[in-house]
Amino acid sequence: MTPLPDTKDRRFATTLARGLMVLRAFRASDDGLGNAEISERTGLPKSTVSRLTFTLRSLGYLTHARRHDRYRPGPALLALGNVAQASISFVDVCAPIMQRMADETGTLALLLVRDNAKLLILRTWRPRGVSSLWLEAGHRLPFAGTSSGHTMLAAMSEELFETTVANALGDRGLTQERANAARRMAYDQLITRGFAITPPDQYFAANIHAVSKPFHARDFAEPVVFTAGAMPDDLSVARMEAEVGPRLNEAVMELERMMGQPPSITLRN
Known part of the structure:
Protein backbone atom coordinates (compact mmCIF):
# COMPACT_ATOMS: atom_id res chain seq x y z
CA MET A 1 0.00 0.00 0.00
CA THR A 2 1.29 3.47 -0.93
CA PRO A 3 -0.23 6.08 1.43
CA LEU A 4 -1.22 9.54 0.35
CA PRO A 5 1.36 12.26 0.99
CA ASP A 6 0.96 14.00 4.32
CA THR A 7 -0.08 17.36 2.94
CA LYS A 8 -2.41 20.03 4.27
CA ASP A 9 -2.04 22.22 1.21
CA ARG A 10 -5.50 23.34 0.09
CA ARG A 11 -4.47 22.87 -3.53
CA PHE A 12 -4.03 19.11 -3.01
CA ALA A 13 -6.88 17.21 -4.74
CA THR A 14 -7.45 14.15 -2.56
CA THR A 15 -10.01 12.53 -4.87
CA LEU A 16 -7.64 12.76 -7.81
CA ALA A 17 -4.83 11.31 -5.69
CA ARG A 18 -7.03 8.38 -4.71
CA GLY A 19 -7.92 7.73 -8.33
CA LEU A 20 -4.25 7.61 -9.21
CA MET A 21 -3.67 5.21 -6.30
CA VAL A 22 -6.16 2.86 -7.95
CA LEU A 23 -4.29 3.01 -11.26
CA ARG A 24 -0.95 2.39 -9.51
CA ALA A 25 -2.35 -0.74 -7.85
CA PHE A 26 -2.06 -2.71 -11.10
CA ARG A 27 0.99 -4.85 -11.86
CA ALA A 28 2.15 -6.34 -15.12
CA SER A 29 1.46 -9.92 -13.96
CA ASP A 30 -2.13 -9.24 -12.84
CA ASP A 31 -4.97 -11.06 -14.57
CA GLY A 32 -7.31 -8.23 -13.69
CA LEU A 33 -8.22 -6.92 -10.24
CA GLY A 34 -11.55 -6.79 -8.43
CA ASN A 35 -12.60 -3.95 -6.17
CA ALA A 36 -11.73 -5.97 -3.06
CA GLU A 37 -8.18 -6.58 -4.29
CA ILE A 38 -7.72 -2.93 -5.24
CA SER A 39 -9.01 -1.94 -1.80
CA GLU A 40 -6.49 -4.25 -0.15
CA ARG A 41 -3.58 -2.93 -2.20
CA THR A 42 -4.41 0.74 -1.77
CA GLY A 43 -5.85 0.77 1.73
CA LEU A 44 -8.92 2.63 0.45
CA PRO A 45 -12.43 1.61 1.57
CA LYS A 46 -14.15 -0.73 -0.86
CA SER A 47 -17.04 1.74 -1.31
CA THR A 48 -14.55 4.43 -2.34
CA VAL A 49 -12.78 2.04 -4.70
CA SER A 50 -16.12 1.11 -6.29
CA ARG A 51 -16.85 4.75 -7.14
CA LEU A 52 -13.34 5.35 -8.43
CA THR A 53 -13.23 2.25 -10.65
CA PHE A 54 -16.64 3.11 -12.10
CA THR A 55 -15.40 6.62 -12.95
CA LEU A 56 -12.09 5.41 -14.36
CA ARG A 57 -13.86 2.79 -16.49
CA SER A 58 -16.27 5.45 -17.79
CA LEU A 59 -13.28 7.54 -18.87
CA GLY A 60 -11.47 4.61 -20.52
CA TYR A 61 -8.62 4.34 -17.99
CA LEU A 62 -9.92 0.95 -16.85
CA THR A 63 -11.80 -1.73 -18.73
CA HIS A 64 -13.88 -4.77 -17.84
CA ALA A 65 -13.13 -6.48 -21.15
CA ARG A 66 -15.04 -9.78 -21.22
CA ARG A 67 -14.91 -10.40 -17.47
CA HIS A 68 -17.21 -7.99 -15.68
CA ASP A 69 -15.90 -8.66 -12.18
CA ARG A 70 -12.27 -7.70 -12.78
CA TYR A 71 -10.71 -4.51 -14.05
CA ARG A 72 -7.72 -4.09 -16.32
CA PRO A 73 -5.84 -1.02 -17.59
CA GLY A 74 -7.87 0.53 -20.40
CA PRO A 75 -7.01 2.17 -23.73
CA ALA A 76 -6.86 5.69 -22.31
CA LEU A 77 -4.24 4.59 -19.77
CA LEU A 78 -2.26 2.80 -22.49
CA ALA A 79 -2.27 5.95 -24.61
CA LEU A 80 -1.18 8.06 -21.65
CA GLY A 81 1.67 5.66 -20.88
CA ASN A 82 2.88 5.68 -24.48
CA VAL A 83 2.90 9.48 -24.53
CA ALA A 84 4.85 9.57 -21.25
CA GLN A 85 7.44 7.05 -22.44
CA ALA A 86 7.91 8.81 -25.76
CA SER A 87 8.50 12.12 -24.01
CA ILE A 88 11.11 10.73 -21.58
CA SER A 89 14.11 10.37 -23.81
CA PHE A 90 16.53 8.46 -21.58
CA VAL A 91 14.30 5.36 -21.17
CA ASP A 92 14.78 4.15 -24.75
CA VAL A 93 18.44 5.18 -24.78
CA CYS A 94 19.27 3.21 -21.63
CA ALA A 95 17.55 -0.03 -22.72
CA PRO A 96 20.39 -1.55 -24.79
CA GLY A 106 24.08 -12.34 -15.15
CA THR A 107 22.08 -9.98 -12.94
CA LEU A 108 18.61 -8.49 -13.15
CA ALA A 109 18.88 -4.80 -14.08
CA LEU A 110 16.21 -2.44 -12.77
CA LEU A 111 15.15 1.16 -13.31
CA LEU A 112 13.33 2.59 -10.28
CA VAL A 113 11.57 5.87 -9.58
CA ARG A 114 10.15 7.39 -6.40
CA ASP A 115 6.47 6.72 -5.79
CA ASN A 116 5.69 8.77 -2.68
CA ALA A 117 6.80 6.54 0.23
CA LYS A 118 8.04 3.65 -1.95
CA LEU A 119 10.26 2.94 -4.92
CA LEU A 120 8.49 1.79 -8.08
CA ILE A 121 10.18 -0.51 -10.59
CA LEU A 122 9.66 1.15 -13.96
CA ARG A 123 11.63 -1.24 -16.21
CA THR A 124 13.51 -4.53 -15.87
CA TRP A 125 16.13 -6.20 -18.05
CA ARG A 126 16.63 -9.93 -17.52
CA PRO A 127 19.92 -11.63 -18.40
CA ARG A 128 19.53 -13.89 -21.41
CA GLY A 129 19.88 -17.59 -20.65
CA VAL A 130 20.24 -17.05 -16.88
CA SER A 131 17.68 -17.63 -14.15
CA SER A 132 17.21 -14.32 -12.31
CA LEU A 133 15.21 -12.68 -9.58
CA TRP A 134 11.48 -12.47 -10.18
CA LEU A 135 10.81 -8.75 -9.93
CA GLU A 136 8.69 -6.94 -12.47
CA ALA A 137 7.63 -3.48 -13.56
CA GLY A 138 5.05 -2.16 -11.13
CA HIS A 139 6.56 -3.86 -8.08
CA ARG A 140 7.35 -1.54 -5.17
CA LEU A 141 10.34 -1.61 -2.81
CA PRO A 142 10.83 0.18 0.51
CA PHE A 143 13.42 2.89 1.04
CA ALA A 144 14.63 1.17 4.21
CA GLY A 145 16.89 -1.84 3.79
CA THR A 146 17.49 -1.68 0.03
CA SER A 147 20.48 -0.52 -1.97
CA SER A 148 18.03 1.15 -4.36
CA GLY A 149 16.30 3.03 -1.55
CA HIS A 150 19.46 4.17 0.18
CA THR A 151 20.92 5.31 -3.14
CA MET A 152 17.77 7.26 -3.94
CA LEU A 153 17.91 8.96 -0.53
CA ALA A 154 21.55 9.88 -1.14
CA ALA A 155 20.84 11.43 -4.54
CA MET A 156 17.85 13.54 -3.46
CA SER A 157 17.87 17.22 -2.70
CA GLU A 158 17.59 18.06 0.99
CA GLU A 159 14.00 19.25 0.55
CA LEU A 160 12.88 16.11 -1.29
CA PHE A 161 14.70 13.91 1.23
CA GLU A 162 12.85 15.46 4.16
CA THR A 163 9.47 15.14 2.42
CA THR A 164 10.07 11.55 1.36
CA VAL A 165 11.25 10.39 4.76
CA ALA A 166 8.30 12.09 6.48
CA ASN A 167 5.92 10.07 4.28
CA ALA A 168 7.87 6.80 4.68
CA LEU A 169 8.47 6.88 8.45
CA GLY A 170 7.64 3.52 10.03
CA ASP A 171 7.80 1.56 6.78
CA ARG A 172 10.15 -1.40 7.41
CA GLY A 173 11.24 0.31 10.63
CA ALA A 181 22.58 7.25 8.32
CA ALA A 182 21.58 5.42 5.11
CA ARG A 183 21.79 8.67 3.12
CA ARG A 184 25.29 9.44 4.45
CA MET A 185 26.63 5.93 3.90
CA ALA A 186 25.28 5.64 0.35
CA TYR A 187 26.47 9.14 -0.56
CA ASP A 188 30.00 8.38 0.66
CA GLN A 189 30.07 5.20 -1.43
CA LEU A 190 28.79 7.00 -4.53
CA ILE A 191 31.47 9.67 -4.21
CA THR A 192 34.36 7.26 -3.57
CA ARG A 193 33.53 4.43 -6.00
CA GLY A 194 30.49 5.40 -8.07
CA PHE A 195 27.97 2.87 -6.72
CA ALA A 196 26.31 1.99 -3.42
CA ILE A 197 25.75 -1.31 -1.63
CA ALA A 217 17.55 12.77 -16.10
CA ARG A 218 16.85 16.16 -17.65
CA ASP A 219 13.25 14.99 -18.10
CA PHE A 220 12.75 14.63 -14.32
CA ALA A 221 13.04 17.06 -11.43
CA GLU A 222 14.39 14.28 -9.19
CA PRO A 223 16.77 11.32 -9.53
CA VAL A 224 16.02 7.80 -10.71
CA GLU A 241 32.37 -4.57 -5.14
CA ALA A 242 34.86 -5.95 -7.66
CA MET A 259 22.59 12.10 -23.07
CA GLY A 260 25.24 14.82 -22.83
CA GLN A 261 24.78 15.13 -19.08
CA PRO A 262 27.26 15.73 -16.23
CA PRO A 263 27.82 13.09 -13.52
CA SER A 264 24.75 12.42 -11.43
CA ILE A 265 26.57 12.59 -8.08
CA THR A 266 28.95 15.41 -7.16
CA LEU A 267 30.35 16.70 -3.88
CA ARG A 268 27.82 18.65 -1.87
CA ASN A 269 28.71 22.08 -0.62
Whole structure:
Protein backbone atom coordinates (compact mmCIF):
# COMPACT_ATOMS: atom_id res chain seq x y z
CA MET A 1 0.00 0.00 0.00
CA THR A 2 1.29 3.47 -0.93
CA PRO A 3 -0.23 6.08 1.43
CA LEU A 4 -1.22 9.54 0.35
CA PRO A 5 1.36 12.26 0.99
CA ASP A 6 0.96 14.00 4.32
CA THR A 7 -0.08 17.36 2.94
CA LYS A 8 -2.41 20.03 4.27
CA ASP A 9 -2.04 22.22 1.21
CA ARG A 10 -5.50 23.34 0.09
CA ARG A 11 -4.47 22.87 -3.53
CA PHE A 12 -4.03 19.11 -3.01
CA ALA A 13 -6.88 17.21 -4.74
CA THR A 14 -7.45 14.15 -2.56
CA THR A 15 -10.01 12.53 -4.87
CA LEU A 16 -7.64 12.76 -7.81
CA ALA A 17 -4.83 11.31 -5.69
CA ARG A 18 -7.03 8.38 -4.71
CA GLY A 19 -7.92 7.73 -8.33
CA LEU A 20 -4.25 7.61 -9.21
CA MET A 21 -3.67 5.21 -6.30
CA VAL A 22 -6.16 2.86 -7.95
CA LEU A 23 -4.29 3.01 -11.26
CA ARG A 24 -0.95 2.39 -9.51
CA ALA A 25 -2.35 -0.74 -7.85
CA PHE A 26 -2.06 -2.71 -11.10
CA ARG A 27 0.99 -4.85 -11.86
CA ALA A 28 2.15 -6.34 -15.12
CA SER A 29 1.46 -9.92 -13.96
CA ASP A 30 -2.13 -9.24 -12.84
CA ASP A 31 -4.97 -11.06 -14.57
CA GLY A 32 -7.31 -8.23 -13.69
CA LEU A 33 -8.22 -6.92 -10.24
CA GLY A 34 -11.55 -6.79 -8.43
CA ASN A 35 -12.60 -3.95 -6.17
CA ALA A 36 -11.73 -5.97 -3.06
CA GLU A 37 -8.18 -6.58 -4.29
CA ILE A 38 -7.72 -2.93 -5.24
CA SER A 39 -9.01 -1.94 -1.80
CA GLU A 40 -6.49 -4.25 -0.15
CA ARG A 41 -3.58 -2.93 -2.20
CA THR A 42 -4.41 0.74 -1.77
CA GLY A 43 -5.85 0.77 1.73
CA LEU A 44 -8.92 2.63 0.45
CA PRO A 45 -12.43 1.61 1.57
CA LYS A 46 -14.15 -0.73 -0.86
CA SER A 47 -17.04 1.74 -1.31
CA THR A 48 -14.55 4.43 -2.34
CA VAL A 49 -12.78 2.04 -4.70
CA SER A 50 -16.12 1.11 -6.29
CA ARG A 51 -16.85 4.75 -7.14
CA LEU A 52 -13.34 5.35 -8.43
CA THR A 53 -13.23 2.25 -10.65
CA PHE A 54 -16.64 3.11 -12.10
CA THR A 55 -15.40 6.62 -12.95
CA LEU A 56 -12.09 5.41 -14.36
CA ARG A 57 -13.86 2.79 -16.49
CA SER A 58 -16.27 5.45 -17.79
CA LEU A 59 -13.28 7.54 -18.87
CA GLY A 60 -11.47 4.61 -20.52
CA TYR A 61 -8.62 4.34 -17.99
CA LEU A 62 -9.92 0.95 -16.85
CA THR A 63 -11.80 -1.73 -18.73
CA HIS A 64 -13.88 -4.77 -17.84
CA ALA A 65 -13.13 -6.48 -21.15
CA ARG A 66 -15.04 -9.78 -21.22
CA ARG A 67 -14.91 -10.40 -17.47
CA HIS A 68 -17.21 -7.99 -15.68
CA ASP A 69 -15.90 -8.66 -12.18
CA ARG A 70 -12.27 -7.70 -12.78
CA TYR A 71 -10.71 -4.51 -14.05
CA ARG A 72 -7.72 -4.09 -16.32
CA PRO A 73 -5.84 -1.02 -17.59
CA GLY A 74 -7.87 0.53 -20.40
CA PRO A 75 -7.01 2.17 -23.73
CA ALA A 76 -6.86 5.69 -22.31
CA LEU A 77 -4.24 4.59 -19.77
CA LEU A 78 -2.26 2.80 -22.49
CA ALA A 79 -2.27 5.95 -24.61
CA LEU A 80 -1.18 8.06 -21.65
CA GLY A 81 1.67 5.66 -20.88
CA ASN A 82 2.88 5.68 -24.48
CA VAL A 83 2.90 9.48 -24.53
CA ALA A 84 4.85 9.57 -21.25
CA GLN A 85 7.44 7.05 -22.44
CA ALA A 86 7.91 8.81 -25.76
CA SER A 87 8.50 12.12 -24.01
CA ILE A 88 11.11 10.73 -21.58
CA SER A 89 14.11 10.37 -23.81
CA PHE A 90 16.53 8.46 -21.58
CA VAL A 91 14.30 5.36 -21.17
CA ASP A 92 14.78 4.15 -24.75
CA VAL A 93 18.44 5.18 -24.78
CA CYS A 94 19.27 3.21 -21.63
CA ALA A 95 17.55 -0.03 -22.72
CA PRO A 96 20.39 -1.55 -24.79
CA ILE A 97 22.99 -0.38 -22.26
CA MET A 98 21.20 -2.04 -19.36
CA GLN A 99 20.40 -5.21 -21.30
CA ARG A 100 24.07 -5.57 -22.19
CA MET A 101 25.09 -5.08 -18.55
CA ALA A 102 22.49 -7.63 -17.41
CA ASP A 103 23.77 -10.19 -19.93
CA GLU A 104 27.43 -9.61 -19.05
CA THR A 105 26.94 -9.84 -15.30
CA GLY A 106 24.08 -12.34 -15.15
CA THR A 107 22.08 -9.98 -12.94
CA LEU A 108 18.61 -8.49 -13.15
CA ALA A 109 18.88 -4.80 -14.08
CA LEU A 110 16.21 -2.44 -12.77
CA LEU A 111 15.15 1.16 -13.31
CA LEU A 112 13.33 2.59 -10.28
CA VAL A 113 11.57 5.87 -9.58
CA ARG A 114 10.15 7.39 -6.40
CA ASP A 115 6.47 6.72 -5.79
CA ASN A 116 5.69 8.77 -2.68
CA ALA A 117 6.80 6.54 0.23
CA LYS A 118 8.04 3.65 -1.95
CA LEU A 119 10.26 2.94 -4.92
CA LEU A 120 8.49 1.79 -8.08
CA ILE A 121 10.18 -0.51 -10.59
CA LEU A 122 9.66 1.15 -13.96
CA ARG A 123 11.63 -1.24 -16.21
CA THR A 124 13.51 -4.53 -15.87
CA TRP A 125 16.13 -6.20 -18.05
CA ARG A 126 16.63 -9.93 -17.52
CA PRO A 127 19.92 -11.63 -18.40
CA ARG A 128 19.53 -13.89 -21.41
CA GLY A 129 19.88 -17.59 -20.65
CA VAL A 130 20.24 -17.05 -16.88
CA SER A 131 17.68 -17.63 -14.15
CA SER A 132 17.21 -14.32 -12.31
CA LEU A 133 15.21 -12.68 -9.58
CA TRP A 134 11.48 -12.47 -10.18
CA LEU A 135 10.81 -8.75 -9.93
CA GLU A 136 8.69 -6.94 -12.47
CA ALA A 137 7.63 -3.48 -13.56
CA GLY A 138 5.05 -2.16 -11.13
CA HIS A 139 6.56 -3.86 -8.08
CA ARG A 140 7.35 -1.54 -5.17
CA LEU A 141 10.34 -1.61 -2.81
CA PRO A 142 10.83 0.18 0.51
CA PHE A 143 13.42 2.89 1.04
CA ALA A 144 14.63 1.17 4.21
CA GLY A 145 16.89 -1.84 3.79
CA THR A 146 17.49 -1.68 0.03
CA SER A 147 20.48 -0.52 -1.97
CA SER A 148 18.03 1.15 -4.36
CA GLY A 149 16.30 3.03 -1.55
CA HIS A 150 19.46 4.17 0.18
CA THR A 151 20.92 5.31 -3.14
CA MET A 152 17.77 7.26 -3.94
CA LEU A 153 17.91 8.96 -0.53
CA ALA A 154 21.55 9.88 -1.14
CA ALA A 155 20.84 11.43 -4.54
CA MET A 156 17.85 13.54 -3.46
CA SER A 157 17.87 17.22 -2.70
CA GLU A 158 17.59 18.06 0.99
CA GLU A 159 14.00 19.25 0.55
CA LEU A 160 12.88 16.11 -1.29
CA PHE A 161 14.70 13.91 1.23
CA GLU A 162 12.85 15.46 4.16
CA THR A 163 9.47 15.14 2.42
CA THR A 164 10.07 11.55 1.36
CA VAL A 165 11.25 10.39 4.76
CA ALA A 166 8.30 12.09 6.48
CA ASN A 167 5.92 10.07 4.28
CA ALA A 168 7.87 6.80 4.68
CA LEU A 169 8.47 6.88 8.45
CA GLY A 170 7.64 3.52 10.03
CA ASP A 171 7.80 1.56 6.78
CA ARG A 172 10.15 -1.40 7.41
CA GLY A 173 11.24 0.31 10.63
CA LEU A 174 12.40 3.50 8.94
CA THR A 175 13.20 6.30 11.38
CA GLN A 176 14.68 9.72 10.75
CA GLU A 177 17.98 8.55 12.26
CA ARG A 178 18.11 5.43 10.05
CA ALA A 179 17.28 7.51 6.97
CA ASN A 180 20.03 10.02 7.78
CA ALA A 181 22.58 7.25 8.32
CA ALA A 182 21.58 5.42 5.11
CA ARG A 183 21.79 8.67 3.12
CA ARG A 184 25.29 9.44 4.45
CA MET A 185 26.63 5.93 3.90
CA ALA A 186 25.28 5.64 0.35
CA TYR A 187 26.47 9.14 -0.56
CA ASP A 188 30.00 8.38 0.66
CA GLN A 189 30.07 5.20 -1.43
CA LEU A 190 28.79 7.00 -4.53
CA ILE A 191 31.47 9.67 -4.21
CA THR A 192 34.36 7.26 -3.57
CA ARG A 193 33.53 4.43 -6.00
CA GLY A 194 30.49 5.40 -8.07
CA PHE A 195 27.97 2.87 -6.72
CA ALA A 196 26.31 1.99 -3.42
CA ILE A 197 25.75 -1.31 -1.63
CA THR A 198 23.63 -1.59 1.49
CA PRO A 199 25.23 -4.01 3.98
CA PRO A 200 23.35 -7.34 3.77
CA ASP A 201 22.61 -7.32 7.50
CA GLN A 202 20.44 -4.23 6.85
CA TYR A 203 18.47 -5.73 3.95
CA PHE A 204 14.71 -5.98 4.31
CA ALA A 205 14.80 -9.26 2.34
CA ALA A 206 17.59 -11.77 2.90
CA ASN A 207 17.29 -13.38 -0.56
CA ILE A 208 18.37 -10.34 -2.57
CA HIS A 209 21.78 -8.73 -3.01
CA ALA A 210 21.91 -5.53 -5.04
CA VAL A 211 24.12 -2.63 -6.05
CA SER A 212 22.76 0.73 -7.21
CA LYS A 213 23.64 4.01 -8.87
CA PRO A 214 21.50 7.14 -9.42
CA PHE A 215 20.85 9.04 -12.62
CA HIS A 216 19.58 12.61 -12.90
CA ALA A 217 17.55 12.77 -16.10
CA ARG A 218 16.85 16.16 -17.65
CA ASP A 219 13.25 14.99 -18.10
CA PHE A 220 12.75 14.63 -14.32
CA ALA A 221 13.04 17.06 -11.43
CA GLU A 222 14.39 14.28 -9.19
CA PRO A 223 16.77 11.32 -9.53
CA VAL A 224 16.02 7.80 -10.71
CA VAL A 225 18.03 4.74 -9.71
CA PHE A 226 19.56 1.90 -11.71
CA THR A 227 20.14 -1.34 -9.81
CA ALA A 228 21.72 -4.73 -10.54
CA GLY A 229 20.56 -7.60 -8.33
CA ALA A 230 20.65 -11.36 -7.92
CA MET A 231 20.39 -14.10 -5.30
CA PRO A 232 23.16 -13.97 -2.66
CA ASP A 233 24.69 -17.25 -3.92
CA ASP A 234 25.15 -15.65 -7.34
CA LEU A 235 26.03 -12.15 -6.19
CA SER A 236 28.30 -11.95 -3.17
CA VAL A 237 29.35 -8.64 -1.65
CA ALA A 238 32.86 -9.25 -2.97
CA ARG A 239 31.52 -9.72 -6.50
CA MET A 240 29.36 -6.59 -6.22
CA GLU A 241 32.37 -4.57 -5.14
CA ALA A 242 34.86 -5.95 -7.66
CA GLU A 243 32.74 -6.66 -10.75
CA VAL A 244 29.06 -5.76 -10.84
CA GLY A 245 29.26 -2.38 -9.10
CA PRO A 246 32.00 -1.07 -11.43
CA ARG A 247 30.10 -2.45 -14.43
CA LEU A 248 26.89 -0.70 -13.34
CA ASN A 249 28.85 2.50 -12.81
CA GLU A 250 30.24 2.24 -16.35
CA ALA A 251 26.76 1.63 -17.76
CA VAL A 252 25.25 4.73 -16.13
CA MET A 253 28.27 6.84 -17.11
CA GLU A 254 27.80 5.66 -20.71
CA LEU A 255 24.17 6.79 -20.51
CA GLU A 256 25.26 10.17 -19.12
CA ARG A 257 27.70 10.61 -22.02
CA MET A 258 25.08 9.64 -24.60
CA MET A 259 22.59 12.10 -23.07
CA GLY A 260 25.24 14.82 -22.83
CA GLN A 261 24.78 15.13 -19.08
CA PRO A 262 27.26 15.73 -16.23
CA PRO A 263 27.82 13.09 -13.52
CA SER A 264 24.75 12.42 -11.43
CA ILE A 265 26.57 12.59 -8.08
CA THR A 266 28.95 15.41 -7.16
CA LEU A 267 30.35 16.70 -3.88
CA ARG A 268 27.82 18.65 -1.87
CA ASN A 269 28.71 22.08 -0.62
